[in-house]
Amino acid sequence: MSAVSAVLARDLRLARRAGAGASLGLMFFLVLIAIVPFAIGADQKLISRLAPALLWIAALLATLLGLDRLFQADEEDGALDQFLLSGGSLTLLVLAKALAHWLVTGLPLSLAAPVLGLMLAIEPQAMLPLALSLLVGTPALTLIGLVGAALTVSLNRGGLLLSLLVVPTAIPTLIFGVAVAKAAAEGRDFAMPLTVLCGTTLFALAISPLAAALALRQARG
Amino acid sequence: MTAFPSLRLVASGLAVRRGPRFLFRGLDVTLAPGQVMQLTGPNGSGKSTLLRLLAGFSPPDAGMVKLEGAGEEATGSFLHYFGHREGLRPALTARENLAFLAGLLGGDEARIPEALGKLGVARLIDLPVRVLSEGQRRRVALARLLVIDRPVWLLDEPLASLDVEAVATVSALVGEHAGAGGSALVATHQPLAATNATLDLAGRREAAA
Amino acid sequence: MTDQTSGSLLRLANPAVFNRLADRLIGPCAVLTTLLFIWGLYGAFFVAPPDYQQGETIRIMFIHVPSAWMAMFVYAGMSLSALGTLIWRHPMADVALKCAAPLGAGFTLLCLVTGSLWGKPMWGTWWEWDARMTSVLVMFLIYIGVIALQQAIEEPNRAARAVAILTLVGAVNLPIIKFSVDWWSTLHQPASVFRLDGPTIHGSMLGPLFIMGIAFLLLYITLLMLFMRAEVMNRRAERLELLAAEAD
Numbered sequence: 001m002s003a004v005s006a007v008l009a010r011d012l013r014l015a016r017r018a019g020a021g022a023s024l025g026l027m028f029f030l031v032l033i034a035i036v037p038f039a040i041g042a043d044q045k046l047i048s049r050l051a052p053a054l055l056w057i058a059a060l061l062a063t064l065l066g067l068d069r070l071f072q073a074d075e076e077d078g079a080l081d082q083f084l085l086s087g088g089s090l091t092l093l094v095l096a097k098a099l100a101h102w103l104v105t106g107l108p109l110s111l112a113a114p115v116l117g118l119m120l121a122i123e124p125q126a127m128l129p130l131a132l133s134l135l136v137g138t139p140a141l142t143l144i145g146l147v148g149a150a151l152t153v154s155l156n157r158g159g160l161l162l163s164l165l166v167v168p169t170a171i172p173t174l175i176f177g178v179a180v181a182k183a184a185a186e187g188r189d190f191a192m193p194l195t196v197l198c199g200t201t202l203f204a205l206a207i208s209p210l211a212a213a214l215a216l217r218q219a220r221g
Numbered sequence: 222m223t224a225f226p227s228l229r230l231v232a233s234g235l236a237v238r239r240g241p242r243f244l245f246r247g248l249d250v251t252l253a254p255g256q257v258m259q260l261t262g263p264n265g266s267g268k269s270t271l272l273r274l275l276a277g278f279s280p281p282d283a284g285m286v287k288l289e290g291a292g293e294e295a296t297g298s299f300l301h302y303f304g305h306r307e308g309l310r311p312a313l314t315a316r317e318n319l320a321f322l323a324g325l326l327g328g329d330e331a332r333i334p335e336a337l338g339k340l341g342v343a344r345l346i347d348l349p350v351r352v353l354s355e356g357q358r359r360r361v362a363l364a365r366l367l368v369i370d371r372p373v374w375l376l377d378e379p380l381a382s383l384d385v386e387a388v389a390t391v392s393a394l395v396g397e398h399a400g401a402g403g404s405a406l407v408a409t410h411q412p413l414a415a416t417n418a419t420l421d422l423a424g425r426r427e428a429a430a
Numbered sequence: 431m432t433d434q435t436s437g438s439l440l441r442l443a444n445p446a447v448f449n450r451l452a453d454r455l456i457g458p459c460a461v462l463t464t465l466l467f468i469w470g471l472y473g474a475f476f477v478a479p480p481d482y483q484q485g486e487t488i489r490i491m492f493i494h495v496p497s498a499w500m501a502m503f504v505y506a507g508m509s510l511s512a513l514g515t516l517i518w519r520h521p522m523a524d525v526a527l528k529c530a531a532p533l534g535a536g537f538t539l540l541c542l543v544t545g546s547l548w549g550k551p552m553w554g555t556w557w558e559w560d561a562r563m564t565s566v567l568v569m570f571l572i573y574i575g576v577i578a579l580q581q582a583i584e585e586p587n588r589a590a591r592a593v594a595i596l597t598l599v600g601a602v603n604l605p606i607i608k609f610s611v612d613w614w615s616t617l618h619q620p621a622s623v624f625r626l627d628g629p630t631i632h633g634s635m636l637g638p639l640f641i642m643g644i645a646f647l648l649l650y651i652t653l654l655m656l657f658m659r660a661e662v663m664n665r666r667a668e669r670l671e672l673l674a675a676e677a678d
Contacts (some may be wrong), residue, residue, distance in 0.1 A: 099541070147595075154585075154588065161575075168571040168600075169599065175610045211595060211598075211599050215592060218591035221586055
């Protein structure tokens with residue numbers, strides 16, 4: 001267990017040390033939201049209707065940002081070799097990295113979403129469900145991205161490829177995440193999509209760390 | 222340094238194929254407690270490959286590796302692997318890097334200052350690794366051998382970029398380690414004082430059928 | 431930790447055996463494929479009656495539906511190959527996976543294009559976000575991902591294993607994606623849209639459709655053998671080049 005907490009603590013420290021670590025993803029999120037009116041016009045009603053979708057797509061992109069370096073940096077400096085010598089499970093170490101990544105991207109995004117929701121004139125009653133959907137759903141995005149990051153670990157410019165691999169798999173999360181916020185905005189019951197959203201996250205939690213660990217091991221053949 | 226459990230690293234019938242040829246085939250290696258084995262061979266003869274394979278990072282194309290006396294525990298938790306890539310993050314200080322490795326590999330954080338002292342880089346402890354010179358970085362990285370007790374050391378060119386004084390220090394450390402019942406397989410071209418066995422990979426290449 | 435002597439023997443032997451077999455089978459398969467296509471297309475265009483609602487456009491179905499079948503069939507085969515690569519490290523499994531992916535992507539694209547051609551007269555637009563078409567589109571993206579990863583990783587063994595893992599991750603996720611897209615579609619779409627599979631398939635259409643299905647399958651098998659034979663020879667040539675370079 002101490003190996004897991006060591007990885008978690010180091011990644012969080014690195015994020016802090018890189019200065020912008022956590023806030024950079026947030027700024028990216030903000031910039032994406034800020035360009036929306038320029039792209040679709042300052043039509044308050046339209047923006048309000050699109051808001052849940054926009055916030056979710058922005059969250060997906062912000063999560064993908066930087067994922068390509070998640071394992072690459074460890075591979076380049078040899079830390080990944082040391083991971084394999086910890087004597088513990090690589091899957092758990094990979095999970096610790098995912099947790100660190102989510103704590104500095106997904107979590108701040110979810111917390112900031114209501115504020116950005118205000119700018120997008122989202123229905124007040126949808127504000128909390130939207131934040132909740134992001135809180136529950138962004139871990140799935142990170143976990144799905146984890147597999148892509150592991151598969152592209154040896155590639156220098158893996159970022160675009162990673163997005164290509166990850167985005168189709170993230171479709172269910174996107175569908176049910178947006179559905180929660182939409183249902184809430186229209187005053188409907190959102191228990192069903194929220195439950196399924198939790199399901200996709202749990203499924204990703206069960207599968208992704210295993211697949212990512214396998215991919216990392218195989219990448220060193 | 223504490224006494225180690227008696228562990229023998231035994232590899233038999235190892236073969237590694239690279240495209241049309243075998244780097245080596247039918248290679249047997251036994252590393253017993255107290256042994257410091259120097260691994261030599263020309264560039265491309267598979268020294269690094271052999272070390273990584275013994276560390277369990279990649280499977281051989283044939284043959285097997287086992288650690289006798291390790292019991293049920295994962296082989297990896299008895300090994301140190303020290304390669305070209307040192308496992309240090311430029312943004313973290315020497316202390317933070319070693320503390321991370323100690324947490325990861327099950328070492329004692331409290332030994333960091335002493336370990337750095339032995340390698341002659343005690344005063345660099347709170348500097349980010351990014352500002353260190355190549356040789357200083359290698360010394361900081363080598364300190365993990367002292368911070369984390371592991372019986373079997375697999376060292377790939379540990380003396381690269383080190384000055385004469387540091388080379389002597391590392392030789393002495395390897396000797397001490399062997400004296401305490403540990404063992405080491407060291408790929409290097411420089412003479413290593415503690416050496417008491419050799420393994421030469423030269424001329425082992427052969428074309429695959 | 432691992433003993434793979436027997437594995438490496440298999441590794442040497444099999445590609446040669448495969449190529450000898452392929453040499454013998456490709457010709458007859460190609461002939462059979464052509465005959466079946468002639469038979470199937472004749473049935474589709476001259477025997478099957480026009481649909482009472484869709485008229486002559488229904489004939490697109492004879493291309494569209496078999497390519498949809500193949501899109502799924504090829505992916506299933508790729509998933510098996512992926513298991514072969516990861517579990518048994520069988521070299522031909524990797525060759526099969528690598529060669530099947532572009533073919534599968536081709537069938538999927540054909541399915542999308544014919545669907546779009548069919549949709550134009552039916553829906554009045556080239557693209558409708560209908561659940562089936564959307565699922566096929568996502569499947570196409572997954573195929574593209576597999577091919578892109580294959581091409582991006584230069585070291586063949588690494589590429590093989592990474593692609594195998596990606597293929598399996600895709601296989602596990604496809605049912606979930608299908609379920610979510612279906613659910614999403616009920617949420618967004620009015621129910622009155624023409625479904626591409628059509629509510630009824632006239633009995634006289636089934637015969638030609640079945641023959642077209644077999645023809646597509648044989649076409650796939652023929653092309654796969656052709657591609658795999660070329661890939662095996664390619665790899666052998668690369669090995670020989672390396673050996674020659676060393677001898678110099």
